[in-house]
Amino acid sequence: MTVTAPEMLVGASTDFLKRFSPFNRMEPDALHFLAHRAALAFHPRGSEILTPEMGQARHFFIIQRGKVQSRQTGPASVTEYSSMTMGPGECFPIGAVSASRPSTNAYVAVEDSFCFQITADDFMQLMQMSPVFHLFCTQYIASLLNQSRQQLQSTFSQRAAEQQTMTTPLAQLIKREPIFVGPDCSARMALEKMAESGIGCMVIADDAQRPLGILTQSDLLRRLLLPGVDLSLPISEVMTANPHQLPCSASAYDAALEMATHAIRHLLVVDSDGQLQGVVSERDLFSLQRISLRQIRAGIESAADIESLRRASQDIRQLALNLIAQGIGAEQLTQFISALNDALTRRIIGLALEHHELYGIDFAWVAFGSEGRHEQTLSTDQDNGIIWTCPELQDAQPLRLRLITFAREVNDNLAACGFPLCKGNIMASNPDLCLTLDEWRGRFGSWIREPDPQALLNASIFFDFRVLYGNERLGDHLRAWLNKSAKSNSAFQRMMASNALQVAPPLGRIRDFVVDDDGTVDLKKSGARLFVDVARILALRTGVESSSTVQRLRRAATKMGVPNEEVAAIIDGFHFIQLLRLRSQHLDTEHDDANDNKVNPETLNELDRRILKEAFRQARKLQLRLKLDYQL
Known part of the structure; x- marks a missing residue:
């Protein structure tokens, strides 16, 4: 009717x-x-x-x-x-x-x-x-996500009014005309111009105003004063060549991530023709932040003890929560958290190396799982290992024991900084995870050849890896070998696909969601994992080298001819689940708290409930593609 x-x-x-x-x-x-x-x-x-x-x-x-x-x-x-x-x-x-x-x-x-x-x-x-x-x-889900971010920002309107938004284009942060000198300018004249202009760095550019290099205040002592460099020399001989730069359209967040990743304090801003428009410093980006990136990173770099790094770890969480309140997207947030946690881990490793004689041992400290995928949330435990090589004519066992003793100190210090020891002992101090490159190949190869349930579980953890410290080539060699071996073994891929379909999206037949006995949905096990598992299989099948879920999906989709709008919707769904996980994790909870990834759908507003349903629907579509591809 x-x-x-x-x-x-x-x-x-x-x-x-x-x-x-x-x-x-x-x-x-x-x-x-x-x-x-x-x-x-x-x-x-x-x-x-x-x-x-x-x-x-x-x-x-x-x-x-x-x-x-x-x-x-x-x-x-x-x-x-x-x-x-x-x-x-x-x-x-x-x-x-x-x-x-x-x-x-x-x-x-x-x-x-x-x-x-x-x-x-x-x-x-x-x-x-x-x-x-x-x-x-x-752009159904993208449109809903944009509204959700706006709604979240309005909830924190007072805080947003007090703080600089991280989505501001860099062009809006430039406060003055660009100041630069040519490559033939003497070092003395360049320093005088820095002093007259009251700036912390000098850009060196060519006649077309395209950047060639940079010299910062922190370079002066090490490069000019201590070596007693003749200040009449051209500035080009003491500058840092190929300085980091971003386009005017890049956001403050993009600049912050670049600074955190490369440990720099100044970024050059250029137009579409590569012409210098200005310089953005950490002070520009974070002077209005309650906790600044500069303070956090400076605290990490100068830390002489674990207590200082423990405080830096707390600051990372607080800054991340501030950014959540500003509406920063989940992909950027998890990258941001990972970049700062990487710096923290490297400093912990550096402090531990002062107590252990490892000179001459070629090794790489490797992160697995979410850290290996650049997808750390505010709650995560340790998943790490070591790849190393044994020189010819040397006994491997004494070297292995030295590495394990070193790794134990690093694992304990990470735990002291809020990253709990892994309950499954997936840590570099475990002798089974402190392996030579050949041993790792043998371990991975056995899982691929005989994919029993435990081998499939191991593959889901250890195949998501990246090098955090040491010789990156060891990780590159292992990744290339793994991709070649897995791509040529269709039976292993099929078993992985079957395993990935064991957990279905928690969408109800009558009610909106299928919830656990406590009325919640586990966003990690029943949400993010669904996307992660399928992305891993697609990457192995298509030879994608990235360990990031989003990059795996994007690159595999390109190779498989999946329409852009389809993969964009899938990625948006994954991002929203990640954002809900971040929003449910609070500063006062312990890392890896049992409830950190759970959400009660009844407590969500109508818009977020709607997006969560759509996100799970995208996970179901992704699983359906896997099921059809492998005829399961």
């Missing part, structure tokens, strides 16, 4: 629509058009609203009251019931109406329900009238 809303009810329809995205941001004339064209239809419990057998989708539906179940049809499904329950404010079928094709899902009323509906022609006209609606339909 369908009833067209009379004029007196249009206002009520408009008020209803304004409660939900994207209609709450839709242009007034477009919203008026929608409210006038919408007809309200009743669908009794158990009735089919739309199915593939009905042919080309002729209506776009918006649920006004009740619940509608969206169920996959056809022989291919990841679980027996690949379904999702939808409630008021949610709409369907966007893809089918947009493409003028039958729906691939069946939509059934779970309970007595009312839905607004407009014709496919009105839907297309609405897309043309409203950029907001058009963006929503073409």
Whole structure:
């Protein structure tokens, strides 16, 4: 039964629509058009609203009251019931109406329900009238994520007003015209110009104003004063060549990550032609931050003891929480946390090396798991190991014992800085994880040749690795060998794929989510892991060398010919789950707390619940692709 809303009810329809995205941001004339064209239809419990057998989708539906179940049809499904329950404010079928094709899902009323509906022609006209609606339909989850970030920022509006936003373009942070000298300028004249201008660095540029090098105040003592350099020499002979630079359009966050990663204090800002526009310093980026990156990194670099590094670890968490409040995305946040934690780990290793005689031993300290993927959250334990080489004619066992003794001190000091010892003993102090390059190849090879359950579990942990300290070539050699071995073993890939499908997205048949006994969803085990496991398999299959989940998905998708918009939606889903994990982790909780990755969906606002459902739906699509590819 369908009833067209009379004029007196249009206002009520408009008020209803304004409660939900994207209609709450839709242009007034477009919203008026929608409210006038919408007809309200009743669908009794158990009735089919739309199915593939009905042919080309002729209506776009918006649920006004009740619940509608969206169920996959056809022989291919990841679980027996690949379904999702939808409630008021949610709409369907966007893809089918947009493409003028039958729906691939069946939509059934779970309970007595009312839905607004407009014709496919009105839907297309609405897309043309409203950029907001058009963006929503073409970039569904990205549009929702943007609103969620805005909502989060408004929650922290007072804090955001007090602090510099990290999304500000660098062009807006440049405070003066660029100051530079040519490469033939004498060192003395360059220093005099620095003093006159009151700046902390001097840029050296060519005639076209393209940067060639930089000399900072911290360089003066080491490069000029102590060596007694003749100040009449050209500045080009003492400058740092090929200075780090970013385009004007890059954000303050991009600059902060670059500084943290490369341990630098100044970044050159250039236009699209590579011409110098100015210099951004740490002080520019973080003078308004309550805890500054410079303070954290300076504290790490100058730390003479573990107590100083423990304080730096707490500061990293606090800065990350400040950035969450500013609406920084999950990918940037996890990279930021990883970059600073990398610096912390390297300093801990450096302090430990002062107490151990390892000179002449070629080794690499390796991170596994989330740290190996650049995906650390605020709660994580240790997963690390050592790759080393034994010189010819030397006994390996004494060298191994020295490395293990050194690793034990590093593991203990990491624990003192808030990174608990791994309950599974996945640490470099474990003799089974302090292996030569040949031994690691043998270990990986045995898992690939005989993929029993334990081997598959090991592969899911240890195949996500990267070098944090030492000889990076050891990691490169192991990665190249691993990719070659795994890519040529389809049976191993198939077993990995089967293992990755053991956990299904927690989408309910009747209720929105399948929750644990305590009413929560584990966002790590039932969320992020689903994306991570599939991305690992796709990377091994296509020979992608990155250990990052997002990079694996992007690069593998390119090689496999997956449409950009499809992989973008999958990545957006992964990012939102990561962001929810970060938001549920607090400063006063211990690292790796049992509840750190759990969220009660009932406590989420309606927008975030909606995005979480869509994120799990993207995980299900990713698993379905894996199932079809390996015929599981």
